[in-house]
Amino acid sequence: MSSGCAGGSPSLGNFAFFPYASCAGGDVNGCVFPKKARKIPYKPDSVKATPGYFGIQLQSGVAAEMTTAHHTSLFRFQFPSTSDNSPLLLLDLTDLSDSRQDNATIEVDETTGRMSGSSRFNPSFGTGTYVAYFCADFKGASIRDNGIFVNSRAGATVKDLKINRSINGYPLPGGGFIRFSENPADGILARIAVSYISSEQACSNAEAEIPDFDFEATHTAAESAWREKLSPITVSSEGVDSSFVTNFYSGIYRTMVSLQSSRDDVVDTDPIQVNPQNYTGENPLWQSDEPYFDSFYCLWDSFRSQLPFLTINDPNALTQMIRSLIDTYKNEGWLPDCRMSLCKGYTQGGSNADVVLTDGFIKGLTNGIDWDLGYQAVVKDAEVEPFFWSVEGRGGLDSWKSLGYVPTEDFDYKGFGTMTRSVSRTLEYAYNDFCIAQMASKLGKTDDVEKYTESSGNWENLFDRNQTSFFNNGTDTGFVGFFQGRYQNGTWHDQDPLWCSTIDNYSGKSCSLQNTGQETFESSLWEYGFYVPGDQAALIQLYGGPDGFVKRLDYLHDQNITYIGNEASISTLIFPSFLTVFQYHYAGRPALSAKRSHFYIPRYFSPQNDGLPGNDDSGAMGSFVAMSMMGLFPNPGQNVYLITPPYFPSISIKSPLTGNTATIRNVNFDPTYEAIYIQSATLDGEPYTKNWIDHSFFTEGKELVLTLGKNESSWGTKIEDLPPSLSEYAGGNGTANGTVTKTLGRREVTMGMLKERAGLGSVVMAGVGV
CATH class of the missing domain: 2.70.98.10 (Beta-galactosidase; Chain A, domain 5)
Structure with a gap:
C-alpha cells in the first residue's frame, strides 16, 4: 500500500x-x-x-x-x-x-x-x-x-x-x-x-x-511511466538556475504522486499513482463497469489547483475520476466531498465535488461522462440535506434557503454535523451554487440558471460593514468591514477576524472540525474575506473599488495574516490563500500577481530538505507551485486561467486529448527575475490585452508571447481585459465568456435584498481601508 x-x-x-x-x-x-x-x-x-x-x-x-x-x-x-x-x-x-x-x-x-x-x-x-x-x-x-x-x-x-x-x-x-x-x-x-x-x-x-x-x-x-506522465510539459531552461527546473517538475511530480495512471480501457498496470487513486477492479462495495477512484482526499484541498492541473496534463485520468464521482453518487446517493479506503471522509466546507464536476464540464471533458446524471448529483447537493452532512452534501439547507446564509448555532433538525464554520460554509455554498449555474447554463436549464445565480450571491448576507480588526496589542489594522457569523435573528457573532490566522499565537481558538471550532474552517475571517471566486467585481466594490481591494489584499500578505503553507501554526491549513496570490488580476493589477508569486517562490518552495512550507496534502501544494511557475493559474469552476509570466524563457504543453501543443514565450526573459511584468502580449500573432485566457489555449495549441519589463505597465488593466465576474465591474460591462453574467438589474435586486436582510444601508463603499 x-x-x-x-x-x-x-x-x-x-x-x-x-x-x-x-x-x-x-x-x-x-x-x-x-x-x-x-x-x-x-x-x-x-x-x-x-x-x-x-x-x-x-x-x-x-x-x-x-x-x-x-x-x-x-x-x-x-x-x-x-x-x-x-x-x-x-x-x-x-x-x-x-x-x-x-x-x-x-x-x-x-x-x-x-x-x-x-x-x-x-x-x-x-x-x-x-x-x-x-x-x-x-x-x-x-x-x-x-x-x-x-x-x-x-x-x-x-x-x-x-x-x-x-x-x-x-x-x-x-x-x-x-x-x-x-x-x-x-x-x-x-x-x-x-x-x-x-x-x-x-x-x-x-x-x-x-x-x-x-x-x-x-x-x-x-x-x-513517470517520464511519460511528465512529458506533456517541457520548458526551455537556458540561463535558468537548475533549482527552478527541479522545483517545477518536483511540483508536477507531487501533484501526481498518489494518482493511478489511467488509460481509455480503465484497467491499468502503470506504476504511477496520482491522488486520487485508481482502484478500478478493487471495489467490493458495488458492481459497476465504471472506473472506481478512491482517496479523494479531500476535494476541499484538491479542487483549487491539483485537479485543474490534471485537466491540462492528464485529462483522461480526470475524466475517469469524474465518472467515478458520478458513479459513487449513483450507488451511494451522494457525491463524495472526501473519500479514502472505501470510506466516507469528512466534509470540510462546501460540497466541492460540484466545483470539480463544473470545472471538467465547462472545459469540455466527455469520453463516457454522463453529464445529465452529474447535473442531477450537484442539484441534489443544493436541494436535499443528508442525515449526516459531516460526510456528504450540505447542512443547514432550510436556513440557507429561507435566510440566505448558514447561521451560527443554526436550528437544524433534519441533518447532523459539527455545528461550526457558518461563514466558510456560506461562502463555499454560494460558490458551489455559482458552479451549478454554470452547468445549468450550458445544459439549457434556464430556470435553474436564475435560481442558482440568485443563491450564489448569498455570501453578501454575511458581510458586516462595521466589523473592525485589531491586533492583540490593540493596534488597529485600519480596515473595517469583514464577513462575520450571524445568528438566525440576524444579529452578528463576534469572531475576531484574526483568529486562526497565521499570526494568531494568542487566542487558542480552533478553526477545524472540533465542536468548539469557529465560523471559518482552517483559516481566518481575514482570509475568507477574499473567497468569492465567482463575483470578484462585487467584492471589489464592497471593499471600496480596486484601490481599496488591492490595499486590503496587500495587507493580508504583507502582514503575514495568510500563509501559503500548510499546517504551519495554530491548526491552519490555508488553501484559500492559493487564489489570493493572483486575485490582483481582478482589480486590474496583474503585475502585482506576478510580484506576489515571486515573493512565495522560491522563498517558500525549493528543492531542499526544508523546501516545503508544510504538508503537501496529496499534491495541493505541488500543483500550486507547478501552475504558478507555468504562468497560468486557474480559478477552478470557471474557464479562466490568470496570466503571469512563466519562470522560464518558454514553456510548451502538449494536450493529451488533441495532440496540439500550446506554447508561452517570454520576450526579454530575465533569469534574475527582475523583469517579471508583462508589457504587451500576442496570441497567435495578434495583440492580446486580456489578463486571462481560457482552456482552448491548451486544446487548440495556441501560442502566447509575453514581452516583459522591469516596471508595471498598463497591460491587462482595462475593464474589458479583466477576468469574468458575475456582476459588472464598476464603469464597464461584465464579461460572459463561458460563465453566467449577472445583469445590473439583477445585481440591484440582490443588493436590495441584502440591505433589507442585513440593514446595511449603502454597501458599495463599505469596507474601505482607513
Missing part, C-alpha cells in the same frame, strides 16, 4: 516489513518484535528518492530499496554479515497510524514462505472501517524457518494467526516472520501486493505485475 498524510491520522502504510540482520543467539526470540520496541534510527545521508524508487540504510547496517507497480511493491534488502548470517524479515499486521481493528489474520506457507491474510483498519480522515488483503512472497535465499509472532514472542511451529486489537487503545503486535539460511551478497527480495477484494486477488496482482522479482526491470518501468 502507498502511504501519505493529508490531514487526520497517517494514511495507509499497511502490512509493513521490518528487516533484522540476525536474532541474538541464533534464536528467533532473540529478535525484538513489538513495533515500538524494535525501532532503530536510519542514516540520514543514505536516503535516496527518485520517481519509482526509494532507498534507505538503517543504523543496523541493513539497506532497503523499494520500487513499485500498480498493486505490488518490490523490496530488496541487503544485510551485513553476522555470526549466523541468518537474516529475518517480519511482516507486521499494522498500518502507519496503528488503527488495526479486531480479527486480523495471517497464514504462512511452510514450504514456499508465502504470507497472506488481511486486517481491518480505520480510514485516516473519515468514518467506518475497511479491510485490506495482502500476499507476500520472497526470493534470494533458502528458508531456515518461518511462522508467526504475537506480542513479544515468535514460533516456527505455528503458521496461522488470528489476532484482536486489545483493550488498551493500541493494536497487539502480531504478524509473520521468515528467516533465511544464508545472507546473499545481492540481497533478498520481498514482493507484496494488496487488494480490497481478497488475498487470492492480491496474489494474482503480484504474479501478473512483477512475475520475475526483477527489481531493475520494475524500477525502469516505473521510471519510464
